[in-house]
Amino acid sequence: xxxxxxxxxxxxxxxxxxxxxxxxxxxxxxxxxxxxxxxxxxxxxxxxxxxxxxxxxxxxxxxxxxxxxxxxxxxxxxxxxxxxxxxxxxxxxxxxxxxxxxxxxxxxxxxxxxxxxxxxxxxxxxxxxxxxxxxxxxxxxxxxxxxxxxxxxxxxxxxxxxxxxxxxxxxxxxxxxxxxxxxxxxxxxxxxxxxxxxxxxxxxxxxxxxxxxxxxxxxxxxxxxxxxxxxxxxxxxxxxxxxxxxxxxxxxxxxxxxxxxxxxxxxxxxxxxxxxxxxxxxxxxxxxxxxxxxxxxxx
Amino acid sequence: xxxxxxxxxxxxxxxxxxxxxxxxxxxxxxxxxxxxxxxxxxxxxxxxxxxxxxxxxxxxxxxxxxxxxxxxxxxxxxxxxxxxxxxxxxxxxxxxxxxxxxxxxxxxxxxxxxxxxxxxxxxxxxxxxxxxxxxxxxxxxxxxxxxxxxxxxxxxxxxxxxxxxxxxxxxxxxxxxxxxxxxxxxxxxxxxxxxxxxxxxxxxxxxxxxxxxxxxxxxxxxxxxxxxxxxxxxxxxxxxxxxxxxxxxxxxxxxxxxxxxxxxxxxxxxxxxxxx
Amino acid sequence: xxxxxxxxxxxxxxxxxxxxxxxxxxxxxxxxxxxxxxxxxxxxxxxxxxxxxxxxxxxxxxxxxxxxxxxxxxxxxxxxxxxxxxxxxxxxxxxxxxxxxxxxxxxxxxxxxxxxxxxxxxxxxxxxxxxxxxxxxxxxxxxxxxxxxxxxxxxxxxxxxxxxxxxxxxxxxxxxxxxxxxxxxxxxxxxxxxxxxxxxxxxxxxxxxxxxxxxxxxxxxxxxxxxxxxxxxxxxxxxxxxxxxxxxxxxxxxxxxxxxxxxxxxxxxxxxxxxxxxxxxxxxxxxxxxxxxxxxxxxxxxxxxxxxxxxxxxxxxxxxxxxxxx
Numbered sequence: 001x002x003x004x005x006x007x008x009x010x011x012x013x014x015x016x017x018x019x020x021x022x023x024x025x026x027x028x029x030x031x032x033x034x035x036x037x038x039x040x041x042x043x044x045x046x047x048x049x050x051x052x053x054x055x056x057x058x059x060x061x062x063x064x065x066x067x068x069x070x071x072x073x074x075x076x077x078x079x080x081x082x083x084x085x086x087x088x089x090x091x092x093x094x095x096x097x098x099x100x101x102x103x104x105x106x107x108x109x110x111x112x113x114x115x116x117x118x119x120x121x122x123x124x125x126x127x128x129x130x131x132x133x134x135x136x137x138x139x140x141x142x143x144x145x146x147x148x149x150x151x152x153x154x155x156x157x158x159x160x161x162x163x164x165x166x167x168x169x170x171x172x173x174x175x176x177x178x179x180x181x182x183x184x185x186x187x188x189x190x191x192x193x194x195x196x197x198x199x200x201x202x203x204x205x206x207x208x209x210x211x212x213x214x215x216x217x218x219x220x221x222x223x224x225x226x227x228x229x230x231x232x233x234x235x236x237x238x239x240x241x242x243x244x245x246x247x248x249x250x251x252x253x254x255x256x257x258x259x260x261x262x263x264x265x266x267x268x269x270x271x272x273x274x275x276x277x278x279x280x281x282x283x284x285x286x287x288x289x290x291x292x293x294x295x296x297x298x299x
Numbered sequence: 300x301x302x303x304x305x306x307x308x309x310x311x312x313x314x315x316x317x318x319x320x321x322x323x324x325x326x327x328x329x330x331x332x333x334x335x336x337x338x339x340x341x342x343x344x345x346x347x348x349x350x351x352x353x354x355x356x357x358x359x360x361x362x363x364x365x366x367x368x369x370x371x372x373x374x375x376x377x378x379x380x381x382x383x384x385x386x387x388x389x390x391x392x393x394x395x396x397x398x399x400x401x402x403x404x405x406x407x408x409x410x411x412x413x414x415x416x417x418x419x420x421x422x423x424x425x426x427x428x429x430x431x432x433x434x435x436x437x438x439x440x441x442x443x444x445x446x447x448x449x450x451x452x453x454x455x456x457x458x459x460x461x462x463x464x465x466x467x468x469x470x471x472x473x474x475x476x477x478x479x480x481x482x483x484x485x486x487x488x489x490x491x492x493x494x495x496x497x498x499x500x501x502x503x504x505x506x507x508x509x510x511x512x513x514x515x516x517x518x519x520x521x522x523x524x525x526x527x528x529x530x531x532x533x534x535x536x537x538x539x540x541x542x543x544x545x546x547x548x549x550x551x552x553x554x555x556x557x558x559x560x561x562x563x564x565x566x567x568x569x570x571x572x573x574x575x
Numbered sequence: 576x577x578x579x580x581x582x583x584x585x586x587x588x589x590x591x592x593x594x595x596x597x598x599x600x601x602x603x604x605x606x607x608x609x610x611x612x613x614x615x616x617x618x619x620x621x622x623x624x625x626x627x628x629x630x631x632x633x634x635x636x637x638x639x640x641x642x643x644x645x646x647x648x649x650x651x652x653x654x655x656x657x658x659x660x661x662x663x664x665x666x667x668x669x670x671x672x673x674x675x676x677x678x679x680x681x682x683x684x685x686x687x688x689x690x691x692x693x694x695x696x697x698x699x700x701x702x703x704x705x706x707x708x709x710x711x712x713x714x715x716x717x718x719x720x721x722x723x724x725x726x727x728x729x730x731x732x733x734x735x736x737x738x739x740x741x742x743x744x745x746x747x748x749x750x751x752x753x754x755x756x757x758x759x760x761x762x763x764x765x766x767x768x769x770x771x772x773x774x775x776x777x778x779x780x781x782x783x784x785x786x787x788x789x790x791x792x793x794x795x796x797x798x799x800x801x802x803x804x805x806x807x808x809x810x811x812x813x814x815x816x817x818x819x820x821x822x823x824x825x826x827x828x829x830x831x832x833x834x835x836x837x838x839x840x841x842x843x844x845x846x847x848x849x850x851x852x853x854x855x856x857x858x859x860x861x862x863x864x865x866x867x868x869x870x871x872x873x874x875x876x877x878x879x880x881x882x883x884x885x886x887x888x889x890x891x892x893x894x895x896x897x898x899x900x901x
Contacts, residue, residue, distance in 0.1 A: 036697035101625030130823025140639030190406030222725025
């Protein structure tokens with residue numbers, strides 16, 4: 001913009017001040033956006049740092065193999081770890097086939113009618129139901145109505161219902177990513193629908209389905225509220241040995257320690273969190289690795 | 300429809316099956332009408348396909364060539380809104396009859412698609428796929444070898460059958476798909492523009508293969524390439540879009556005759572390049 | 576070869592096929608065909624039942640909650656429940672006014688939203704409008720980690736890290752307080768807020784942006800006057816979903832916000848939320864079947880209805896912006 005502009009165009013002086021302000025507001029805004037993005041990252045860093053400094057010292061072999069105790073020095077995670085393991089195993093056994101089955105139905109079989117749309121709406125809404133409401137469902141349905149009691153199986157069934165929408169959504173995405181040309185190729189060779197699904201769609205979608213399932217199970221490992229609601233115990237000083245034993249899980253044990261007033265138990269809680277985060281990190285790495293390997297195998 | 304009247308011999312054979320219950324045609328359509336939802340795609344198509352010949356289907360895009368082809372193995376019904384009237388007769392049996400299992404039809408009427416679509420499995424498993432889903436219990440190695448030989452691919456892949464089908468070149472992939480289709484021993488092979496995604500050299504190889512396969516089975520090929528139709532087919536069907544918006548069969552005749560002395564002005568316009 | 580001939584062959588071509596080197600033994604009889612159809616039908620039915628589980632789950636939730644809630648309202652008038660300001664079902668002098676719990680829930684959720692919405696939206700804008708693709712591909716998954724951390728961990732962090740800091744700044748802060756729980760919850764829902772907003776921002780067509788740039792707009796002006804308004808219904812959906820998530824969140828408040836039902840907006844004091852109350856009763860030795868026990872189902876029903884309404888609303892908004900641009 002030069003001062004020699006013709007008279008018809010406003011002189012440069014008219015433009016300049018607002019130009020400067022525009023530039024400044026632009027930079028300010030950019031700065032705010034960067035700072036905001038950093039805030040999330042900084043918070044994550046602070047959280048991990050705080051927990052590791054508080055808790056890493058607690059984690060040793062005794063911590064993993066001792067039962068919880070009133071004496072902080074002797075307390076450990078043994079029953080909680082075993083309880084989480086049992087709960088997780090049965091959750092997987094229940095949720096995986098149901099979730100993948102529902103996904104296959106919705107992607108490969110479902111006609112476009114009101115019932116299908118209703119089911120889809122249902123799944124979308126279930127994903128937004130607070131986890132503690134699932135706890136109330138488990139309490140009313142499995143613990144009391146089926147009279148299972150506060151056992152592993154009741155917890156697993158509750159957790160299975162909770163993570164079912166996650167598995168369904170992830171599996172549907174994986175199934176949808178399988179190109180139609182493969183389905184046509186399979187049909188053209190005289191495959192029935194189920195043969196087509198089993199031998200063509202599922203192998204191609206396996207990576208995505210597995211990844212989604214592992215991530216959903218990771219969610220189940222960390223969930224606390226529904227299990228408290230169905231009445232999983234906070235103090236268990238014996239090994240759960242099957243689906244019909246009463247139990248506790250890792251996050252409930254952590255919650256229990258956080259709730260105690262003594263400072264030593266807070267360190268134990270931090271130690272428990274370190275263990276929990278390591279377990280989750282392992283599960284997530286496994287999911288990422290599986291996805292990577294499946295992608296490679298397909299190429 | 301003029302097209303059928305041209306070939307009196309075929310028409311007669313259809314109308315009056317000979318004494319032993321056989322007709323000259325292996326596949327034929329009668330008053331075939333087809334819709335996708337409310338879109339009218341094929342209008343009153345009557346067409347007879349002779350066995351062990353190559354029948355080419357040509358016509359401008361949007362004339363329903365591919366849809367017509369897919370009527371022969373009931374692939375259209377995978378689309379929920381598809382609707383068909385009339386009949387498609389394969390070996391004297393209406394394949395759209397309620398008692399007919401589409402799976403059985405597709406076993407006997409194979410198909411090769413526009414874009415090669417090998418499964419993300421090994422070459423061996425690709426070829427063995429059809430026999431497996433159809434409950435074949437014999438020597439699978441032999442079927443795989445024979446099929447790959449028939450598709451002229453054996454020499455290139457025989458040392459590497461465990462390699463992924465996706466690792467092959469485009470032309471090889473398409474021949475793998477042909478081998479895959481041949482492995483279930485179909486009587487008819489439908490080909491939907493099988494060379495449109497291939498380079499000229501790969502195309503030549505597929506065309507040679509089609510000529511060889513003609514000795515053994517019936518081939519119906521949709522092509523957008525008139526030279527290709529002229530090079531490889533015995534008879535050619537010309538489709539175009541009618542005023543109704545649907546595809547109609549305009550003329551069906553020996554390839555030689557259709558390209559040199561077309562009887563319908565629309566055919567002549569198309570093959571001389573004045574149309575489409 | 577015999578097996579080939581057993582297939583229905585009406586044409587001489589078939590005999591030629593029979594002379595092929597590999598005869599295929601397709602033992603396909605009528606019985607096989609029937610059996611195959613039976614397998615197909617059964618598989619279809621089983622898969623349908625799997626899909627139906629979701630409907631059964633919803634039904635189960637409604638029946639479980641409503642059953643106990645109706646019994647509860649048999650003893651406590653619904654008006655008293657919804658309008659009362661004293662919540663003391665576990666005391667000797669019982670009072671069943673749920674408003675203190677609702678108050679606590681809403682105040683915590685508001686704190687969380689005040690943290691999550693501006694930071695989440697600006698993060699989304701940074702990721703969709705400013706960040707180069709490679710930076711974005713690193714930052715996004717790292718932020719997603721925040722969403723994957725168990726809520727009990729956030730509870731610990733709020734109580735052991737954020738609360739002491741707050742107490743240094745505002746000495747009157749109680750050990751259990753709304754502010755610390757709300758702030759930490761804000762960071763927990765931040766990734767969801769950011770990711771849904773980013774989807775909405777990205778759905779704004781390129782040409783709209785280019786049109787604005789072509790008129791000489793700066794990037795800030797394009798974002799603030801074209802992109803954000805264009806994505807408004809999606810951003811609103813993200814906000815509503817964030818509120819819904821904050822209302823339903825349990826462990827952070829159970830650990831860090833305390834268990835004292837009270838009205839008011841003092842962020843530095845302890846308050847009890849609806850979810851924390853359910854945890855409190857579940858942990859206690861309240862006998863099943865009594866009126867105290869039923870309160871958790873009544874509170875649960877209210878919680879379920881509140882989140883459901885918000886989820887449906889956000890779903891509606893997302894659908895609207897998808898329709899606008901697709």
